[in-house]
Amino acid sequence: MSSTTTIKVRLSVMMFLQFFIWGAFFVPMGGYLSELFKGRQGLNTIIGQSYATHNWAGLIAPLFVGLVADRFFNAERVNGVLHLVGAVLLYHCSTVAEPGTLFWSLLAYFLCYMPTLALVNTITFQHVESSERDFPRIRLWGTIGWIVGCLVIAESFFGLLPFPILPGIDHAGATSFPMKLAAAVSLIYGVYSFTLPPCPPGGKGTPVSIGKLLGLDALKLFKDPAFAAFAFCSFLICIPLAFYYASAFDYIGKVAFGEKAGGVMALGQVSEIVFMALVPFFFRRLGVKWMLLTGMLAWTLRYSLFGEMLSVPSMLVLGIMLHGICYDFFFVTGQLYTDRKAPAEIRASAQGLIGLLTYGAGMLAGNYILGWWGDHIALDPSTSEGWRVGAKAFWLMPAGIALIVAVIFAVSFRDHSADSKNPKNP
Structure with a gap:
């Protein structure tokens, strides 16, 4: 070797x-x-x-x-x-x-x-x-x-x-x-x-810039209305994302799969691998806007299945296996879009800024909102009966948020310059 x-x-x-x-x-x-x-x-x-x-x-x-x-x-x-x-x-x-x-x-x-x-x-x-x-x-x-x-x-x-x-x-x-x-x-x-x-440390001896570390030097990209719409919707779509990470395992375990829940949840990552390989294919044919919009709508569909089909295990599995579309079509496509929109000298900062808005601020807000919402509807996640009574109200909330974000994005995002099918792009 x-x-x-x-x-x-x-x-x-x-x-x-x-x-x-x-x-x-x-x-x-x-x-x-x-x-x-x-x-x-x-x-x-x-x-x-x-x-x-x-x-x-x-x-x-x-x-x-x-x-x-x-x-x-x-x-x-x-x-x-x-x-x-x-x-x-x-x-x-x-x-x-x-x-x-x-x-x-x-x-x-x-x-x-x-x-x-x-x-x-x-x-x-x-x-x-x-x-x-x-x-x-x-x-x-x-x-x-x-x-x-x-x-x-x-x-x-x-x-x-x-x-x-x-x-x-x-x-x-x-x-x-x-x-x-x-x-x-x-x-x-x-x-x-x-x-x-x-x-070895690659930045040894270089001046420290807190703004650059947080990606703030990429804020100039917000002058582009399309990128601003993309960044704003990226933040918003991570609010419903938090519901999945915090509650999906407990939910499917309580209503359908018991101690096998972790194994069933792993199907989401299998789906992620499959759709990751398919991203270039769809990216060339659909373009940025439809890739991102499909990812957002997949979140709406997933949570709707969780809320309306809790008595149909196969539909819950389908919701989990939508993870490849939910994650790859939005986040991976978003990273590709950011890379193509940002000048070479601020690409790393731009990626850092989007990361800050999504997995940082967006999911942070989402975790606090899911806690408030669960208590507001008196959801008892510790029992199967509690989930069966409260699942519809709990999951249709993030489904609604994802749908609203998708509509905002569809109306506000107008940019074909970063599509891979555009001849101006490599």
Whole structure:
């Protein structure tokens, strides 16, 4: 095996471990919290605030990476330290039984984890020959890691076959075990990170600009009405997105699939892989506007299925498998659009700004709104009956938001200059 191939294998293992950790505990966390705080007043708010910790951390992560990792220390070493500390913090989270303490503990953990999402990309880009050819293949192992994490916790192969990796643990997703497992893997991964190829700080000695780190120098793009409409709708569509990450696992488990829920949820990532490969095909034929609009409308359809078809498991599975369209058609297309609209000197800042608006501000708002809405309609997510009574009202809320955003986008976005089928573009 050549040294180049060996490095790619090592980086693929890095990606697998990185996303195994996240998928193993983040997907079932809503179900665990609904059991842990069952009967507590404001249960939905507790769940929403707990999930919001990763968004708060996501807002801070670019500053950490830009101020510390890019300027003072090797990226692989920073990655190792953050995962070792994160292992301790995540294990601590698994022992906490008070909402306030859990919020701060999860926030502390995600302040360690979220910067590593950028670090693994930095490490990969520095050690591949062709970023366009090699990075997608390596990053694919991250999605596989997420899927395997879900299957291990569910002890089910996509809800179809038994996958008894955890003998003696029943319904592991509703317990603190996923956090403990992810903490153990984080410990192993932290040590492994120190064996990765060296990645010296690329920004050493360069002046610090908080505005550039947050992507604020890309605000000039807002002078273009089409880009402004795209950015505004990107923020808004992430409000309903938060409902899926925080509540879908618990919902489908309670109303249809029980302890197999994690395995069924993993079908969403399988769909993501398939549609990721199809993005170039559709991008050339549909163009930017229809790709983005299709992604938004897919969110409306998914939540409508969740709200109206809770007694039809196959429709719930369809809703989950729409993830490839929901995610790839909107977010991947949005990244391509941003890359084509932004001048070369601010492309990184533009991507950072969109990330700040979506996974930062948009999902942060969404997690607080879902908590408020769940408590407003008196949803009891800790029982099957509670979900059956409240599912329609709960899920049609984000479906409505997604539909309104799609209408706003359809009316306000007029830009064909970045379509790949436009002859002016490569």
